[in-house]
Amino acid sequence: MNNEKIQNNIEDKILAKISTEHIEPKAKWKFLLKNSYFWLLGLATIILGALTIAVSIFVFENIRWELYKATHENLLTFLIDFIPYLWLMLFLGFVIFTQYLIKKTKHGYRYHLSIIVGSILVISTVLGIVFADLGLGQDIDQGLDDNLPFYQGIKKHNDSLWNDPNKGLLTGTISLVNNDFILTTEDNKDWKLITNNLNKDLVKQIGSDGDVRIVGVVKNDQFYVCGILPDFDDLIKAPPNPKIFFERNNMIERSIECEGVRPYARLLED
Amino acid sequence: MDNSSLDQNDVDIVNLSLKDKESFSIIIVRYKDKLRKYIKRLTSFSDDSVDDILQEIFIKTYINLNDFDQSLSFSSWIYRIAHNETINYFRKNKKHIDATNLINDEDLEAFASEINIEKEQYKEHFNKIFTESINELPEKYKSVLILKFIEGNDYEAISDILQKPPGTIATWINRAKKELKVILNKKGIHEYE
Numbered sequence: 001m002n003n004e005k006i007q008n009n010i011e012d013k014i015l016a017k018i019s020t021e022h023i024e025p026k027a028k029w030k031f032l033l034k035n036s037y038f039w040l041l042g043l044a045t046i047i048l049g050a051l052t053i054a055v056s057i058f059v060f061e062n063i064r065w066e067l068y069k070a071t072h073e074n075l076l077t078f079l080i081d082f083i084p085y086l087w088l089m090l091f092l093g094f095v096i097f098t099q100y101l102i103k104k105t106k107h108g109y110r111y112h113l114s115i116i117v118g119s120i121l122v123i124s125t126v127l128g129i130v131f132a133d134l135g136l137g138q139d140i141d142q143g144l145d146d147n148l149p150f151y152q153g154i155k156k157h158n159d160s161l162w163n164d165p166n167k168g169l170l171t172g173t174i175s176l177v178n179n180d181f182i183l184t185t186e187d188n189k190d191w192k193l194i195t196n197n198l199n200k201d202l203v204k205q206i207g208s209d210g211d212v213r214i215v216g217v218v219k220n221d222q223f224y225v226c227g228i229l230p231d232f233d234d235l236i237k238a239p240p241n242p243k244i245f246f247e248r249n250n251m252i253e254r255s256i257e258c259e260g261v262r263p264y265a266r267l268l269e270d
Numbered sequence: 271m272d273n274s275s276l277d278q279n280d281v282d283i284v285n286l287s288l289k290d291k292e293s294f295s296i297i298i299v300r301y302k303d304k305l306r307k308y309i310k311r312l313t314s315f316s317d318d319s320v321d322d323i324l325q326e327i328f329i330k331t332y333i334n335l336n337d338f339d340q341s342l343s344f345s346s347w348i349y350r351i352a353h354n355e356t357i358n359y360f361r362k363n364k365k366h367i368d369a370t371n372l373i374n375d376e377d378l379e380a381f382a383s384e385i386n387i388e389k390e391q392y393k394e395h396f397n398k399i400f401t402e403s404i405n406e407l408p409e410k411y412k413s414v415l416i417l418k419f420i421e422g423n424d425y426e427a428i429s430d431i432l433q434k435p436p437g438t439i440a441t442w443i444n445r446a447k448k449e450l451k452v453i454l455n456k457k458g459i460h461e462y463e
Binding site for chain 1: 298324328332433435437
């Protein structure tokens with residue numbers, strides 16, 4: 001009976017509360033703003049995720065797979081060294097955050113997690129490919145390399161592996177001084193190159209085009225060259241297999257000094 | 271409140287309530303009993319607690335009237351608010367969220383037949399055993415079973431109420447039925463072949 005009475009009065013009680021406490025419906029724009037906020041933030045995180053994809057694509061494009069034998073034991077150790085962990089972790093973070101934001105939108109709950117995550121992955125990847133094509137991946141990688149002391153871009157990382165003369169690896173720019181080829185490294189150290197039987201015209205040409213990569217051996221404070229590879233852009237035009245490039249262009253030294261040079265021997269493997 | 275107002279659909283009443291708060295009483299009259307039953311099916315709260323929750327549900331509904339998405343049914347929307355308020359109340363007050371015996375025999379029979387439990391197998395205290403078994407289920411399974419088999423909602427409506435994808439609701443219902451059968455089996459109530 002008492003319960004029935006309370007029930008009968010509940011609408012009066014609620015209306016009285018609405019009146020006395022001046023309760024009003026929240027304005028429609030506040031809800032629209034809230035929903036738009038999640039969509040806009042979601043869009044922003046998708047774009048940020050796509051940028052991380054663009055940088056990762058740039059890294060993988062500039063990894064120089066064809067030379068892995070010179071610097072690493074096998075392709076796996078090479079990949080472990082070059083996987084852009086930072087960017088892939090950031091991408092994962094953006095995917096998780098974006099799906100959270102989409103779930104928070106008005107109808108986000110209707111879609112299964114796999115559909116939301118799948119859509120984010122597809123959209124981010126497509127956008128990432130477009131951004132990479134526009135050069136944004138390169139801009140970010142090089143921009144951060146120039147401005148953040150703790151960030152090493154792909155080019156610098158790759159160069160650092162090749163700036164190791166005791167392991168038979170050198171990289172830098174070549175100049176001709178008094179008929180001698182001089183290689184200047186990134187840290188401004190000059191190496192006189194002993195090129196013996198190599199095609200000197202081609203050495204001069206690829207030296208003038210940009211950085212070169214050399215396999216060889218240190219001999220009396222000079223660098224005895226066993227093989228020279230041109231800069232990346234040139235190599236794209238050349239066969240991607242360094243062995244074919246060496247042999248086709250007479251850029252290989254088949255002397256006894258080179259036989260014990262590990263990167264040289266590895267690059268000549270089939 | 272005149273009789274013509276009572277004939278109007280929920281969306282019209284929502285629009286009317288936004289202009290005239292007195293019209294909101296039609297919503298309250300229309301849903302108070304249904305929601306009261308739903309809260310009591312979901313919990314073992316006292317009548318006073320249920321009234322407190324009910325009041326909060328309608329106040330929240332009124333405040334958020336402009337957020338009502340007309341692509342949903344109003345019923346699903348207000349049940350969503352009711353469900354969330356009940357769970358919040360339970361969490362805030364650390365009360366025990368048991369289902370009560372407020373499932374009538376007719377609903378119970380329909381529910382039992384949905385999960386292939388024969389009427390002939392009913393024992394003297396079947397109602398009590400059945401509700402006890404529902405109580406042993408995790409909260410989400412209990413909610414979907416009550417919404418589906420006692421409240422009579424379809425998957426779409428349950429999806430809108432619990433804010434989960436329809437596929438997830440279907441999975442929960444299947445798992446809930448399986449778990450309920452296991453619990454009932456342990457209590458001597460078996461599924462027919």
